[in-house]
């Protein structure tokens with residue numbers, strides 16, 4: 001058996017710098033020496049594979065997957081899109097995981113001590129597998145903005161964290177999706193770490209009236225590209 005074909009060399013120009021001055025903590029974790037390329041062997045071009053039972057349907061509905069005594073509070077939304085590879089082909093059956101703040105801008109996490117209420121019916125975590133066309137779909141609550149300690153009066157624009165495996169460890173992507181028209185984006189050091197207007201644009205979902213369900217939820221569409229020159233930028 002021959003190893004699967006390796007991926008094209010990664011285009012680092014579409015990703016944020018490891019050390020991006022305005023995003024203060026990147027300085028602490030950025031590599032101090034140049035990266036070293038390694039050969040892509042079976043370990044890099046393959047990854048974990050999941051059966052359909054790895055992500056039951058309820059896991060993709062964050063408005064239901066952690067209810068205790070009622071509906072979570074906030075604006076119900078649908079977030080959907082396609083995962084595609086560097087050659088524009090769909091990536092089916094891949095795990096997509098998300099985590100996010102609640103409608104008030106608060107995470108369920110010991111480190112998050114923002115003075116905003118937790119929601120007993122919302123953990124802000126979900127996952128699903130892409131279908132044959134590479135499509136994922138989540139039902140969730142629109143996350144609120146929250147303050148963070150990067151600089152004086154720093155507030156994160158509304159965002160959802162995404163983690164994808166893709167077909168191999170070489171396609172692993174951890175990033176954030178943003179919402180259109182958010183006034184905090186131009187002053188957010190994480191969003192602005194994306195190295196070009198095109199790269200920033202690739203992080204912002206489109207509002208879609210076609211995905212919007214009447215009397216029920218607004219719809220957003222966000223496609224994710226794993227590797228290649230159109231790759232969705234990584235998080236730092």
Ligand SMILES: [Fe+2]
Nearest residue numbers: 101156159161
């Ligand atoms: Fe966040």
